[in-house]
Amino acid sequence: MYLGIDVGSVSTKFALIDENKRLIFSLYIRTEGNPIQAMKRGLKMIREESSFPIRMKGVGTTGSARYLAGLLVEADIIKNEIISHAIGTLNFIPEVKTIIDIGGQDSKLIIIRDGIPIDFSMNTICAAGTGSFLDHQAQRLGVSIEEFGDYALRAKTKVNIAGRCTVFSESDMIHKQQLGFSKEDIIRGLCEAIVRNYLANLGKGKEILSPVVFQGGVASNRGVVEALERQLRTEVIVPEYHKVMGAIGVAILAMETTHKEKEFNFSVIDVDFRTRGFECDGCPNQCEVIEVLREDLVISRSGDRCRRWEVGSLEKTSAFVEIERG
Amino acid sequence: MRRRIGIPRGLLFYKYFILWREFLEGLGFEVLISPPTTKEILFEGVRNCVDEACFAVKVFCGHVAYLKDKVDYLFIPRYASIEKKGFLCAKFWGLPDIIRNTFPDAPVILSPNIDCNRQSLFKAYLFFALELKKPFFKILRSWQSAQNKQKEFELLMEEEKFNPLEAMGLTERNRISRRDSPSIRIALLSHPYNIYDSVASQDILKRLEDMGAEVSTVEMVSKNRLKKEFGDFRNIYWTYDRELAGAAQHLLKEGIDGIIFVVSFPCGPDSLIIDYLTRLISDRLPVLNLVIDEHQSEVGILTRLEAFIEIVRRRKK
Structure with a gap:
């Protein structure tokens, strides 16, 4: 069996696959701002859920916290989310030509031709139109995020909402509410705005051919799916496992890299992991060095441009001795 | 005593530093360049510069902030164009003025006017140096050696594929x-x-x-x-x-x-x-x-x- 873990900004995803790349078990939980806790929680649930001993041949991590996650579970492969998503989707829909992924804080567009990812784009610094924005608006309107999409489907009139910027779009929504439009109409307007923004921002200059696959947390939102279909004038496929596609992808990548069988060490659940940071004063660069500790042992340091703090290499330097003493 | 002139490590430094250094040293200046950008320099630049300027100009401002109290002059040429019928971005035209207004306490800014639509590169540097009361033959000699050094520098990049910093001899090759x-x-x-x-x-x-x-x-x-x-x-x-x-x-x-x-x-x-x-x-x-x-x-x-x-x-x- 192979395990893929996708630790994102909003949610953490787990996928277990077998030798035939079949999904055996998957899990989607909220990261709640604490990726270490979320991973432990997820692993605990996997251990409790599975009545059989899990023989793991490989573990892969992806998502924005992929390096931290990789450290925790001693991953065999750590891969960026673009490739992981592409590999995951290709496994289920080999003929896919376009992958649209909208997650918690970023959105991606991956162009695939002949089964190979050939181009991609990601949203720039701004997170307008991603999952966490929808979350926030649902909360403001008093609608649960699960029902959000269905509201859009019940809309009767067309309302234009500015979608370029989260802040402007919120004030525009309030304005439209004050004009007396219903919640349903406004939510549909918002779904349209998100798609318009996505296509203008990420789709610029890209050839979006069908089959188009839509995945990530926001793909659960039927209002956004419908808006995509309307604006692209083509059918949009939302695969069954759209929420965990990145985790499945990196599990497959782990399978392609490793072959040694070992018992998965669930004991990491009970181990204390901590992160702490300090500013290096070795030179005017003032790098913010980030340390990850397992119990009281530093297992990784990153963020230093010159690599002087790299674990293993620095025990000799005097600066290290001072820090340890001090 | 030799007067010290500072060259900020930003913008056109990466293209013309060798020419500038050789020319200015030939004229009798002591040339000081700011160190490679550090976070501190970056913050100083962002803090001082107008918000609307591009990131590269902000970085440049950081280098000026580093240098301004350490030199007698700052060398910031006004580059409007380097060829007939071609222009540079307006920020290069206005750079000496931007800096003068951003740092009212900066030392005197020396800036030749480079505009090849009006006059040749040589004339621009000649008039600049004459205004500083430098003798004609000294200017001519400095200019020739500066041009040769600049050509060598460009060949190192074009033929040997060194990057500018390596070709300038500022980093290891x-x-x-x-x-x-x-x-x-x-x-x-x-x-x-x-x-x-x-x-x-x-x-x-x-x-x-x-x-x-x-x-x-x-x-x-x-x-x-x-x-x-x-x-x-x-x-x-x-x-x-x-x-x-x-x-x-x-x-x-x-x-x-x-x-x-x-x-x-x-x-x-x-x-x-x-x-x-x-x-x-x-x-x-x-x-x-x-x-x-x-x-x-x-x-x-x-x-x-x-x-x-x-x-x-x-x-x-």
Whole structure:
């Protein structure tokens, strides 16, 4: 069996696959701002859920916290989310030509031709139109995020909402509410705005051919799916496992890299992991060095441009001795 | 006593430092350059500079802040154009004024007026030095040796493929490791002040080389070659952006696996030309656009570079 873990900004995803790349078990939980806790929680649930001993041949991590996650579970492969998503989707829909992924804080567009990812784009610094924005608006309107999409489907009139910027779009929504439009109409307007923004921002200059696959947390939102279909004038496929596609992808990548069988060490659940940071004063660069500790042992340091703090290499330097003493 | 003149390590420093240093030293100045950008320099630049300026100008301001109390003069030439019928971005025209207004307490700013639409490069530097009351023959000698040194510097980049800092002798030359059987060739197209400032660019160049890519830049294409490739691009108003387009054209013919454009937010000329080039090229090769500014996170750059390199590799296979 192979395990893929996708630790994102909003949610953490787990996928277990077998030798035939079949999904055996998957899990989607909220990261709640604490990726270490979320991973432990997820692993605990996997251990409790599975009545059989899990023989793991490989573990892969992806998502924005992929390096931290990789450290925790001693991953065999750590891969960026673009490739992981592409590999995951290709496994289920080999003929896919376009992958649209909208997650918690970023959105991606991956162009695939002949089964190979050939181009991609990601949203720039701004997170307008991603999952966490929808979350926030649902909360403001008093609608649960699960029902959000269905509201859009019940809309009767067309309302234009500015979608370029989260802040402007919120004030525009309030304005439209004050004009007396219903919640349903406004939510549909918002779904349209998100798609318009996505296509203008990420789709610029890209050839979006069908089959188009839509995945990530926001793909659960039927209002956004419908808006995509309307604006692209083509059918949009939302695969069954759209929420965990990145985790499945990196599990497959782990399978392609490793072959040694070992018992998965669930004991990491009970181990204390901590992160702490300090500013290096070795030179005017003032790098913010980030340390990850397992119990009281530093297992990784990153963020230093010159690599002087790299674990293993620095025990000799005097600066290290001072820090340890001090 | 020799008067000390400071050259900020930013913007056109990466193109003309050798010419400037040689000329100014020939005239009897002691030349001081600011150190490679540090976070402190970056913060000082962002803190002092007007918000509307591009990121590269903010970095430049940081270097001025570092130098201003350590020198008698600052050397900030006004570069309007370096060829007939070609222009540079307005920020280079106004740079001495921008700095004078940003730092009222700065020392005297010496700035020759470089505008090849009006007068030759030589005349510009000659008049500049005459105004400083330097003897004519001394100016002539300094100019000749400065021009020779500058040519040597450019040849080192074009023929030996050194990067500007290596060719200037400011960093160690590590060309050999670069030629260690590169598996992929990437064109990194941008203005030199964007990619050779390792702090401002988040080390894009080094990260690419660490990932096993052989990186080609505009500086590595000879000026004559660039001219031949202009073709449809010959009417691009900005000289440096025309050179970018020419380099893209030439490197495409030479055979590269992908192109990365790096833009300093919110660069005006690049926002037009890079977009235009992206549209021209993106159906032939993978193209990545990276924007650098003071808010960038390391993760954002790293994820994009990793994914891009992987896509290039998979496509090549």
